[in-house]
Amino acid sequence: MSGTLYIIGTGPGDPQLLTLKAVSIVENCPVIIAPHGSKKGNSTALAIVGEAVPLAGKTVVQLHFPMKKIRSGHEPVPEILAAWRHAAEEALHHLNKGINVCFPTLGDPAIYSTGYYLYETVCGIKDDVNVEFVPGVPAMSSCSAALASPICLGDEMVAVIPATFSDDRLREVLERFDTIVLMKVHRVMDRLVELLKRADLMDRSVLVEKAGTAGQRTCTELDKITDPPHYYSTIIVRKNPITVRTLIN
Ligand SMILES: C[S@@+](CC[C@H](N)C(=O)[O-])C[C@H]1O[C@@H](n2cnc3c(N)ncnc32)[C@H](O)[C@@H]1O
Numbered sequence: 280m281s282g283t284l285y286i287i288g289t290g291p292g293d294p295q296l297l298t299l300k301a302v303s304i305v306e307n308c309p310v311i312i313a314p315h316g317s318k319k320g321n322s323t324a325l326a327i328v329g330e331a332v333p334l335a336g337k338t339v340v341q342l343h344f345p346m347k348k349i350r351s352g353h354e355p356v357p358e359i360l361a362a363w364r365h366a367a368e369e370a371l372h373h374l375n376k377g378i379n380v381c382f383p384t385l386g387d388p389a390i391y392s393t394g395y396y397l398y399e400t401v402c403g404i405k406d407d408v409n410v411e412f413v414p415g416v417p418a419m420s421s422c423s424a425a426l427a428s429p430i431c432l433g434d435e436m437v438a439v440i441p442a443t444f445s446d447d448r449l450r451e452v453l454e455r456f457d458t459i460v461l462m463k464v465h466r467v468m469d470r471l472v473e474l475l476k477r478a479d480l481m482d483r484s485v486l487v488e489k490a491g492t493a494g495q496r497t498c499t500e501l502d503k504i505t506d507p508p509h510y511y512s513t514i515i516v517r518k519n520p521i522t523v524r525t526l527i528n
Pocket residue numbers: 291292384385386387388389390391392416417418419421422461462463464487488489490491492510511512513
């Protein structure tokens with residue numbers, strides 16, 4: 280009988296934000312396959328689960344997933360396809376022996392995560408694999424908690440997008456939605472600040488870096504940021520003030 284591939288969300292960094300279910304799966308899986316984005320780096324998702332569960336005695340494999348643009352409906356570059364295939368084959372190597380495999384992924388697997396690419400690739404190679412997804416706390420929820428500010432209330436509309444989108448798409452989203460969650464902001468801060476200024480949204484925008492970790496930092500004056508923020512940074516643009524607080528004041 281084939282093993283089960285568990286694709287689990289680790290939350291944004293604080294091991295206390297791992298779900299009980301995620302902890303129990305990591306405890307019971309003999310094999311952990313963990314993604315890392317930079318060629319020489321280590322897996323943050325693995326570090327998070329490693330703080331909650333002793334990993335000694337488990338087979339732990341860290342695999343590089345290149346951080347390159349992926350457009351829906353378009354085939355990714357061969358380097359990415361090769362990385363997905365390699366990870367899928369590694370997972371299947373254990374699953375075919377009846378061994379359960381855990382793939383931890385940062386935040387929630389449903390949001391801009393490698394988890395679904397692995398899932399699709401595994402199923403493309405073998406169509407009867409048992410796969411279970413376990414949701415995690417998304418980074419944006421941890422950013423919202425850090426700011427004590429909701430992402431959406433009442434009839435507000437929210438958009439969650441990578442800040443690496445084209446200027447035209449960003450402008451459209453900034454105009455249309457009440458709250459905009461901008462992810463992957465670290466390399467495009469200058470461009471973003473310019474767009475936010477033009478949309479007159481600078482005073483509605485807050486950057487949260489490393490939310491939910493000891494290094495958490497929030498910044499409201501985005502044009503004063505000189506060094507690029509860490510990759511684990513998100514900007515929340517919330518157009519509306521919180522109604523209840525406004526009414527009481
Ligand atoms: C590939 S996406 C992964 C999103 C993740 N699956 C989730 O549910 O939040 C990576 C982006 O998530 C955001 N992110 C991840 N961890 C974060 C943290 N601790 N604080 C702020 N933003 C974070 C950043 O915008 C980063 O560029």
